[in-house]
Amino acid sequence: MKLVAKEELRGVVELSGVKREVSLMLLPEAEVGEYVLVHAGYAIARVDQEEAEETLRLLRDVLAAEEA
Amino acid sequence: MSAFQDPELVKGLASRIARLAEKLARRVTFMEVCGTHTNAIAAAGLRRLLPPQVRLISGPGCPVCVTPVAYVDRAVALARHPETILATFGDLLRVPASVGSLEQARAEGCRVQVVYSPHDAVELAAAHPQARVVFAGVGFETTVPTVAAALLEAEERGLGNFFVLSGHKVMPPALEALLADPTLALDGLILPGHVSAIIGARAYRPLLARHPIPAVISGFTPVDVLRTVAELVQQVVEGRAELVNLYGRVVREEGNVTAWSLVERVFVPTDARWRGLGDIPSSGLGLAPAFASRDAAQFPATLPAPKEPPGCRCGDVLRGLIDPPECPLFATACTPDTAVGACMVSAEGACAAWYRHERMAGVA
Numbered sequence: 434m435k436l437v438a439k440e441e442l443r444g445v446v447e448l449s450g451v452k453r454e455v456s457l458m459l460l461p462e463a464e465v466g467e468y469v470l471v472h473a474g475y476a477i478a479r480v481d482q483e484e485a486e487e488t489l490r491l492l493r494d495v496l497a498a499e500e501a
Numbered sequence: 502m503s504a505f506q507d508p509e510l511v512k513g514l515a516s517r518i519a520r521l522a523e524k525l526a527r528r529v530t531f532m533e534v535c536g537t538h539t540n541a542i543a544a545a546g547l548r549r550l551l552p553p554q555v556r557l558i559s560g561p562g563c564p565v566c567v568t569p570v571a572y573v574d575r576a577v578a579l580a581r582h583p584e585t586i587l588a589t590f591g592d593l594l595r596v597p598a599s600v601g602s603l604e605q606a607r608a609e610g611c612r613v614q615v616v617y618s619p620h621d622a623v624e625l626a627a628a629h630p631q632a633r634v635v636f637a638g639v640g641f642e643t644t645v646p647t648v649a650a651a652l653l654e655a656e657e658r659g660l661g662n663f664f665v666l667s668g669h670k671v672m673p674p675a676l677e678a679l680l681a682d683p684t685l686a687l688d689g690l691i692l693p694g695h696v697s698a699i700i701g702a703r704a705y706r707p708l709l710a711r712h713p714i715p716a717v718i719s720g721f722t723p724v725d726v727l728r729t730v731a732e733l734v735q736q737v738v739e740g741r742a743e744l745v746n747l748y749g750r751v752v753r754e755e756g757n758v759t760a761w762s763l764v765e766r767v768f769v770p771t772d773a774r775w776r777g778l779g780d781i782p783s784s785g786l787g788l789a790p791a792f793a794s795r796d797a798a799q800f801p802a803t804l805p806a807p808k809e810p811p812g813c814r815c816g817d818v819l820r821g822l823i824d825p826p827e828c829p830l831f832a833t834a835c836t837p838d839t840a841v842g843a844c845m846v847s848a849e850g851a852c853a854a855w856y857r858h859e860r861m862a863g864v865a
Contacts, residue, residue: 456618456620456650458650458653458654458763459646459647459650459757459759459760459763460757460759460760461759462759470695470698470751472643472644472647472695473590473617473618473619473644473647474617474618474619474620474621474647475618475620475646475647475650477643477646477647477695477698477699477757477760478695478698478699478751478752478757479751480750480751481749481750481751482750484749484750485505485750488749488750489504489505489510489724492510492514492724492728493510496510496513496514496517499513499517499520500513500516
């Protein structure tokens with residue numbers, strides 16, 4: 434879910450247009466615009482989008498090389 | 502991220518696993534220990550994409566399932582006290598106690614409230630200053646920081662009527678107990694992504710040094726799980742036993758240090774009993790002495806002698822000794838509507854996942 438607003442330790446996340454309030458008490462460093470993992474109303478981890486894309490790119494390369 | 506469900510990648514990974522598995526000298530068994538993995542694997546039908554040499558089993562990853570009946574008995578006894586509002590996550594409600602359940606207590610007029618977040622239980626305490634609000638907390642490292650945060654919030658707001666009945670557990674000591682059990686003979690571990698987001702990859706290093714085994718920290722999409730299985734098969738084929746983090750977009754080596762520091766302020770390790778696994782030293786979390794006044798275990802409660810449902814083999818399912826259909830009650834006396842044991846009650850339980858997704862598919 435994307436963090437779209439932040440005020441001290443309260444934040445708002447959005448997924449498919451639905452907004453929900455979350456606590457940032459466990460992830461105070463989260464910044465607006467970042468993707469976060471939410472559990473039981475608390476953001477608990479950042480989701481690194483660059484790493485996710487890199488993972489997929491490497492995987493596609495490896496599979497293409499193996500199939501060839 | 503929908504690309505992590507990409508059918509082309511799923512197909513490519515399945516062929517890769519099949520190719521790797523040809524080099525296996527025998528059938529291998531990999532265990533996951535997370536209710537979300539249990540469900541993700543069953544819902545995506547991943548077992549049907551794997552060659553017969555690769556078997557995936559579920560371990561003690563469903564929090565409600567591993568919670569011993571004595572805890573549920575205490576929660577029910579507390580809920581029966583007229584001053585109590587007992588707040589908990591929904592899946593504890595229908596878990597059978599020795600006598601009745603929380604759901605039954607609620608039907609009889611007790612104040613049992615399902616909450617989405619421990620924070621909601623703090624709000625209940627604020628809204629009902631005359632009541633004793635008890636949050637019955639079960640769950641692993643992913644959930645515990647949220648309970649710690651809620652308790653500290655209650656403390657800060659001066660809400661003296663907020664209490665926690667801690668049934669919380671930590672995963673590494675349970676993994677160690679499983680790895681030390683010679684009857685299980687596991688070939689690899691699929692480590693829980695969300696638990697690992699909190700405790701970090703480093704939390705597994707000491708136990709894996711004592712019990713070397715291929716171990717992969719995994720996400721939950723079909724692509725994540727299949728990448729994990731491919732890595733585990735490859736390690737077995739090559740005779741390696743390494744910890745690999747394949748969920749790097751969420752899990753860091755050190756985990757979420759802020760979250761865990763709150764846990765360490767509020768809780769201390771305790772010995773704990775697990776359904777199926779028995780007593781495991783330092784595998785539970787109780788309230789730290791500084792927060793003893795918030796411990797709901799202090800309230801007197803008349804408890805029945807703990808009694809597991811007769812015939813239920815939940816304990817064997819939780820150790821991976823049997824798959825759910827091997828229990829004689831599975832899909833006969835025990836279904837999600839008429840659940841006998843915790844593994845069928847909880848949506849995260851292996852029996853519920855098999856009933857919903859694998860039963861008609863001929864995977865057994």
